[in-house]
Amino acid sequence: MCATVGVPQALLYYKYFPLWSTFLDGLGAEVVVSGATTKKMINTGTSLGENELCLPVKVFFGHLVDLKDKADALFVPRVVSVEKRAYTCPKFLGLPDLARSVDGSLPDILDPVFNRRLSRRKYYEAILDFGKTFTRSKVRIIRAWRAGLAAQKTYEGRLEAGLTPMEAMAGEAAAPSGGSLRIGIAGHPYNIYDPYTSLNLIKKLHQWDIDVVTTEMLPAKVLHKEAGRLPKRLFWSYEQEVVGSVFHWLNTKSVDGIIYVLSFACGPDSLVQALLESETRRKGGMPLMSLVVDEHSGEAGMITRVEAFVDMLRWRRQ
Amino acid sequence: MKITFPHMGKLEMVLTDVFDRSGLDYIVPPKTTIKTLQLGVRHAPEFACLPLKITIGNFVEALGAGADTLLMAGGIGPCRFGYYAEIQKCVLRDAGYKFDMVVLEPPPAGLKPFVDTLKVLAPGKSIYEIWRLIKVSFRKARILDELEKYTLKYRAYEATRGTTTKAYKQALETMRPAISEDEIEAARAEAFAILEAVEKDMGRSCVKMGIIGEFYVLLEPFVNFDIEEYLGHMGISLERAVYLTDWISPSKENQISGISNDEVARAAKPYLNHFVGGEGLPSVGHTVLFAKEGFDGVLHLFPFTCMPDIIAKSILPRISKDFDIPTLSLVIDEQTGKAGVLTRIEAFIDLLTSKKAYKERKSLETVGSVR
Numbered sequence: 001m002c003a004t005v006g007v008p009q010a011l012l013y014y015k016y017f018p019l020w021s022t023f024l025d026g027l028g029a030e031v032v033v034s035g036a037t038t039k040k041m042i043n044t045g046t047s048l049g050e051n052e053l054c055l056p057v058k059v060f061f062g063h064l065v066d067l068k069d070k071a072d073a074l075f076v077p078r079v080v081s082v083e084k085r086a087y088t089c090p091k092f093l094g095l096p097d098l099a100r101s102v103d104g105s106l107p108d109i110l111d112p113v114f115n116r117r118l119s120r121r122k123y124y125e126a127i128l129d130f131g132k133t134f135t136r137s138k139v140r141i142i143r144a145w146r147a148g149l150a151a152q153k154t155y156e157g158r159l160e161a162g163l164t165p166m167e168a169m170a171g172e173a174a175a176p177s178g179g180s181l182r183i184g185i186a187g188h189p190y191n192i193y194d195p196y197t198s199l200n201l202i203k204k205l206h207q208w209d210i211d212v213v214t215t216e217m218l219p220a221k222v223l224h225k226e227a228g229r230l231p232k233r234l235f236w237s238y239e240q241e242v243v244g245s246v247f248h249w250l251n252t253k254s255v256d257g258i259i260y261v262l263s264f265a266c267g268p269d270s271l272v273q274a275l276l277e278s279e280t281r282r283k284g285g286m287p288l289m290s291l292v293v294d295e296h297s298g299e300a301g302m303i304t305r306v307e308a309f310v311d312m313l314r315w316r317r318q
Numbered sequence: 319m320k321i322t323f324p325h326m327g328k329l330e331m332v333l334t335d336v337f338d339r340s341g342l343d344y345i346v347p348p349k350t351t352i353k354t355l356q357l358g359v360r361h362a363p364e365f366a367c368l369p370l371k372i373t374i375g376n377f378v379e380a381l382g383a384g385a386d387t388l389l390m391a392g393g394i395g396p397c398r399f400g401y402y403a404e405i406q407k408c409v410l411r412d413a414g415y416k417f418d419m420v421v422l423e424p425p426p427a428g429l430k431p432f433v434d435t436l437k438v439l440a441p442g443k444s445i446y447e448i449w450r451l452i453k454v455s456f457r458k459a460r461i462l463d464e465l466e467k468y469t470l471k472y473r474a475y476e477a478t479r480g481t482t483t484k485a486y487k488q489a490l491e492t493m494r495p496a497i498s499e500d501e502i503e504a505a506r507a508e509a510f511a512i513l514e515a516v517e518k519d520m521g522r523s524c525v526k527m528g529i530i531g532e533f534y535v536l537l538e539p540f541v542n543f544d545i546e547e548y549l550g551h552m553g554i555s556l557e558r559a560v561y562l563t564d565w566i567s568p569s570k571e572n573q574i575s576g577i578s579n580d581e582v583a584r585a586a587k588p589y590l591n592h593f594v595g596g597e598g599l600p601s602v603g604h605t606v607l608f609a610k611e612g613f614d615g616v617l618h619l620f621p622f623t624c625m626p627d628i629i630a631k632s633i634l635p636r637i638s639k640d641f642d643i644p645t646l647s648l649v650i651d652e653q654t655g656k657a658g659v660l661t662r663i664e665a666f667i668d669l670l671t672s673k674k675a676y677k678e679r680k681s682l683e684t685v686g687s688v689r
Contacts, residue, residue: 050632052623052649077593087396088597092592094629101589101633111593232404235395267398267625270365271405278408 005029005110005147006071008053008063009036009072011056012079014165014189017151020075026144027134034063037196044294048102050251055263056190057091059197073171074099074109080115086237100221135247159216164202165193175232179211179312184249186215186242186276189260195317197293198261199302213255215245222248228276239268246276257287257313259306264294287313297313319343320337321420321439322385324373326465327352327537328562331494332459339497340440340453346449347380350540354379359652361409368541368621368651369534370402377406381415391440392423397595397626425568454499456563462560463574465489470558473550474524477517483547486515516607522553523678525670528608530559530601530679531619532627535650537562541654542619545663549617552667557613558603560597577607585610589633598626602633609641615670616643617663644669 005024007013013020013033017278021031027247041062043053048065049058067074076096079088088094096111105275116123130139158168183205191197192214205212215223223244234240242260260276262269267307273290280288291302291310322345323333329348337344348354358375377388393400403421410417420439425432431446440448460578465486473482489509496505527549535541536558546556559572570579582603583593590602597620605616618634620627631647638645646666648659 033675050628052628052631085394088627090396090594090596090598090625093396093592094590094598094626097592098629098632101636111591170515226503230404232392232401233405235393235400238462265365265623267367270363270623271370271398271401274363274366274405278412281412296404 003030003170004032004071005155006032006034006067006072006074006107008074008076009034009058010060010063010105010194013219013300014193015170016079016152017165018155019148020077021222022151023144024075024269026147027131027141029134032067034070035068037062039196042196042295047197051267053098054091054265054267055197056188056194057095057098057196058295059190061099062094064099064106064283068103068106071107073110073287074106076109076111078113078115080113081117082114082237085233086235086240103105119274131212132145132298157221160219162213162217163213165216175206177211179206179209181209181257181310181317182211182213182255182312183310184213184245184255184258185261185271186246186249186258187239188242188263188266189214191261191263196264199293199297199299201291201302201306203244204306205310206302210310211260215241218248220246226251234268234272236268239272243272243275246288247279250286253286255286256317257289257309259309260288260290262290262292264292267270289318319386319387319418320345321389322347322377322380322383322386323389324376325538325540326534326562327463327539328459328462328490329537331462331490333456335458335476335494336439336451336455339455340443340448342439342441345380345383345385347376347385348383350538351378351579354540355652361413362509363405363409365623366405367398367624369399369532370405370536371652372541373402374406374409377417377572378415382409382418385685387420388417389420389422392421392427394424394427395595399596433459437650455503456567457499458493458496459566460504460563460573461502461509462490464506465509465513466559467558467574468510470546470550470556472513472516472518472555473556474553475518475520475522477519479551480551481516482513488512499681503605512570519569521572523674524553525614525667525674526557526612527554527670528559528604528613528616529619530597530604530608530616530630532597532621532624533560535581535621536560541621541650543659545619545659546662549663549667552664554667554670557608559600574602577604582607589637590629594626595623596626598629601627601630602637605630605634605643605645606641607635609643610639613643614674615666616645616668618645618647619650620647622649644673 007020024031037059044065045058045062064074076099078096079092081087096109113126127145128138128141155168161176185192202212210259223241226247227244228239229247234243246258249258263271280286280292294318320343325347331561354375355372357378358371362371378607390403390406392403395519407419422435423431428594436448469482469486476482489512492509496502547647551555559575564572564574572578585606586599586603594598609670634645
């Protein structure tokens with residue numbers, strides 16, 4: 001069927017790209033990834049999207065437009081749920097429909113449904129259905145999916161070893177550790193690792209001789225166990241991971257401070273922020289800073305705040 | 319135990335009816351005012367949606383009035399509403415308030431906890447008694463919604479401005495004391511008689527407008543600036559997508575709006591092919607259905623940062639284009655001023671009125687040319 005499939009380098013790209021690209025590759029499609037986020041993309045996304053949408057979705061729109069002339073079809077899966085009794089964010093549930101309403105001149109949108117709330121059989125039926133648009137061979141689809149899962153496992157292993165998604169995908173070595181401070185960064189991968197959205201936060205910290213650990217670098221088991229201490233289980237999987245990582249750092253005191261990155265108007269994060277700040281206050285002894293980013297954030301403002309936070313951490317150490 | 323609950327339009331009437339039947343001691347929180355909103359904003363997380371802020375304000379005021387137990391609904395996501403109770407508990411405890419909290423989680427989250435919570439709300443009653451109690455009370459609640467639907471539709475036609483609103487209030491008071499099933503049916507007949515007795519001018523040409531959006535903003539007059547009464551007085555006949563009992567009811571058959579959830583999902587399918595929590599899918603589906611039924615326009619209301627309705631808002635322009643139906647989305651938060659909302663709505667009404675007049679002229683011209 002289609003020769004080239006475009007994958008936007010935004011949102012869940014940072015979580016599942018190895019799975020998706022290997023799967024699409026196995027189906028016989030050529031995978032094209034949009035370029036790194038630029039100011040132009042954010043401007044495009046902001047002007048096309050509803051102004052109430054959160055920054056990451058606007059960035060995503062910018063990437064879709066970037067792929068317009070580079071691909072025959074765009075890969076925008078509907079990731080409804082990644083585990084039983086939980087959802088992702090509502091925006092992910094409606095993402096293909098949002099993409100279609102952005103710009104009528106975009107290529108076809110491929111929207112496989114990933115829904116772990118369904119039975120195992122139905123989950124795989126959806127994958128087979130999607131695969132059929134490329135090949136008639138069921139065996140080939142299953143083989144491609146299995147290869148994808150294997151690639152994903154390797155990728156997640158690398159993240160747990162302390163690599164950032166970009167390092168893990170490019171096969172680079174991790175940034176050298178042994179800095180004078182250790183900061184935990186909690187938040188959604190598409191906010192933390194997108195150099196443009198996060199205003200290069202991780203790189204800045206490295207330059208200041210600070211070690212960085214993120215939510216993705218902790219094993220899923222630990223995240224789940226820690227998040228399980230909430231009185232009511234969170235029904236958003238990705239927020240559960242964020243809560244799990246912050247609770248883990250609060251408990252083990254394995255970092256000097258925590259920076260929680262969230263985007264303006266993020267629905268789930270608006271509530272999670274209250275939970276995290278309350279828990280940190282109750283436990284005491286661990287500085288936590290919430291850093292809210294949006295399309296108007298300037299690097300200077302961010303640096304001022306983070307510098308002040310880092311100074312405070314250094315004083316605490318002395 | 320003195321139980322209390324947040325305000326949401328007629329919810330107060332429905333819940334006090336249930337508590338009177340179950341014999342529970344309750345306190346109705348003071349009416350939602352600007353002070354409630356300020357109290358809520360002080361305690362609630364900054365970026366949380368407006369309903370959370372106002373319900374927290376309701377709880378603070380009710381605790382001040384002597385309540386010791388808070389009743390709140392739960393949820394299983396993905397809308398934030400399902401986690402409200404946890405956040406309310408968290409911020410109010412941090413603020414130093416002492417209280418118990420009863421959270422009514424929906425049956426899909428577990429049947430046993432659901433039944434157990436019901437037993438707390440109706441102490442000493444058997445399951446059968448509770449079921450009977452809810453059934454009768456729910457029938458009454460349905461009638462309240464029917465009265466409201468009638469009022470929305472016919473207020474625009476009243477001969478003297480204000481008579482419908484007066485009659486509607488009187489009709490609600492007629493319903494309030496009804497306890498037994500016979501009394502409820504008798505009160506229903508009487509209430510409708512009161513509404514029907516209002517003098518109407520049905521020859522009037524009224525713009526027909528559909529109202530969609532997030533249920534709390536739609537149902538709570540304090541939040542939506544009593545927009546429905548205002549529109550009625552401006553001569554707009556209204557139909558709303560969400561009613562209280564349709565929303566509470568576990569059934570897919572929405573008896574008040576008359577459109578089942580499945581129909582709504584089918585209508586929305588070309589535009590939004592999956593539920594997204596909250597009112598996202600209904601907002602899209604009802605807009606399509608309103609357009610097909612020949613409504614003149616659709617008004618969309620939702621709180622700032624509401625995830626499901628932002629998705630709906632992003633999609634509405636496509637429907638508006640395909641069906642040639644004007645839509646207006648208004649985002650409401652604690653900063654929203656009434657004058658700003660009314661100005662935009664007036665402009666929208668002007669647009670709908672002239673569009674309707676244009677259409678009628680056009681159709682007259684085509685009839686003339688055929689002859």
